Amino acid sequence: MLKAILVDDEEPALVHLERLLKADGRVQIAGKYTSAQEGLEYLARHDADVAFLDIGMPEMNGLQAAERIQTLYPHIRIVYVTAYSAYAVEAFELYALDYLLKPVDAARIGKTINRIEEYAMLMSKQPQPVDSEAETNELSVRLFKRLELSGGAVLNGKVKWRTKKAQELFAYLLHLNGTWVAKDRLIETLWREQDQEKAITYLHHSVSRIRWLLREWGVSFTVQYEDDSYRLATSGVRTDVDEFEQALSKLPYISRDNWSHYEHAASLYRGDYLEDHNYDWAETKRINLQMRNFQLICSMARYEMQEMLERSAIQRLLIAQASFPYSDELCRLLMTGYAKLEDRIALKECYTAFELVLFNELGVIPERQTTDLYKQLL
Structure with a gap:
């Protein structure tokens, strides 16, 4: 039987939802809470399969609570309960498996539980990677010229980012190489033209889209959230820029013995760093890598003339x-x-x-x- 927690700041709404779920009989109510913080405290000590979250709550709303839950407990599915249909589209962008519009009725609850069971069955059929396959699940990222990804367990063909900002956020977090970045800095860098409320919503959408894609790709890392900051824990990610910089660590010494080492570095530089995207925040690194590539070319040409x-x-x-x-x-x-x-x-x-x-x-x-x-x- 599925275990669920219910979170709504209105006690009558909690009681109504609990009654409908008990009448259906397929969901065990593990706990019901009038604040998102109480629900998170429960999840810190106990497990659950699904969280029913009201969106319009004070202090921490349902969207923020869902983000915390997905960061800490990615297996828990989210169902939003809201009186505002405008949130419906946002809900699916933020990891919601489903959403319920108030007042909730028994027929709609039944459809939601069907969807949860179907998802659980689908996930149980997915093959789990084993240690011997770790190498094939490695995500390889190209950053010279444009952002391209390959590898992962199921990554095939062109990545559908849904929005350009989700793609830019992924590139920016990768650019920061695993360091924590405050939410306000992300907003200032990527959404400075938006008002604060919209910018926060766009940030949540983009983070959730990246997490969803990373899960689909079958890689072992995700976007982490802590103390109002985010980072992309890049364990298992191999980029062409990393390879290039590692190869150039011995410049300007070039000999017959390590010539292939530098030929490989030169082949990696297919264009300037994120050139096609023209991100302002990438300019300093773009220029730095340009000059390192310039030095590589000159060093290789001098050596060839000597030979x-x-x-x-x-x-x-x-x-x-x-x-x-x-x-x-x-x-x-x-x-x-x-x-x-x-x-x-x-x-x-x-x-x-x-x-x-x-x-x-x-x-x-x-x-x-x-x-x-x-x-x-x-």
């Missing part, structure tokens, strides 16, 4: 020049490569094109070091 692989170095530098068209350092390396190949025409064209770009677009001329090197190489 008499000038053509490979030049090809690498030409690709990089599309992203760094105003770099004197890239121009100097390209000219050095052309000089090693004794290609005076390409050398002249390289310098002339660079000089023209700087003058036409920035109104400046090449650095003295670049001009001197050009004359010397000629």
Whole structure:
């Protein structure tokens, strides 16, 4: 038999709901409370399968209580009980398995219990991952160019985020690398144009959507909530940025023995950090990773020239020049490569094109070091 707790600040509504559930006979009332805090205190000591929550309660409303319950006890299903149908759509976004509009009647209660039983049966049939499958359940995240996810137990194809803000919130929590962030900071960063009440509702919706998706993907972490703060506990998450930064930890030392190590790092950089999303909060890290990638390219090109692989170095530098068209350092390396190949025409064209770009677009001329090197190489 299902065990349930009932929470409503109106005693008559609690008694009415209890009577309907007892008449149905499929739900055991574990406790009924007139405040959300009392219900949470009960759940801290006892288990339950479902929580019937009134939404419009003082101090802590049903939406906030549902968030706490889902953070601490994700197996407990939520059913909202409300007099306001406007909350109905929000309810499903916030982990509600169902919602009941007051005044509740016996027929509607029966449908809700049917839905709870169907969900319990569905969950019991889902295969449970075992330790040997832990590796296949790892979630891999790409952050260069755009946010992409792969892996997990059931993740397949393109992720449906439902809203762009849920996607941005996930990216932002991942960006913070497991550190706690206050609710007010999240609102200021992602919903600053909204009034406080709407912003809090949007935050709750987005957090719940992320939790739902993480559960669907079959990964072992979620968005955690504590002391009015959130974090994404990133255990089991592997990102291309993490791999890239780890690979670059030994720069600028490059040798034959670890060349493949740096080739792999270069292949990971498919575009700038979250480039397609253009999040303001990602700008500092985006620039930092750009410069680290620039240093990697230059180091690899210098090494290739030392190994008499000038053509490979030049090809690498030409690709990089599309992203760094105003770099004197890239121009100097390209000219050095052309000089090693004794290609005076390409050398002249390289310098002339660079000089023209700087003058036409920035109104400046090449650095003295670049001009001197050009004359010397000629």
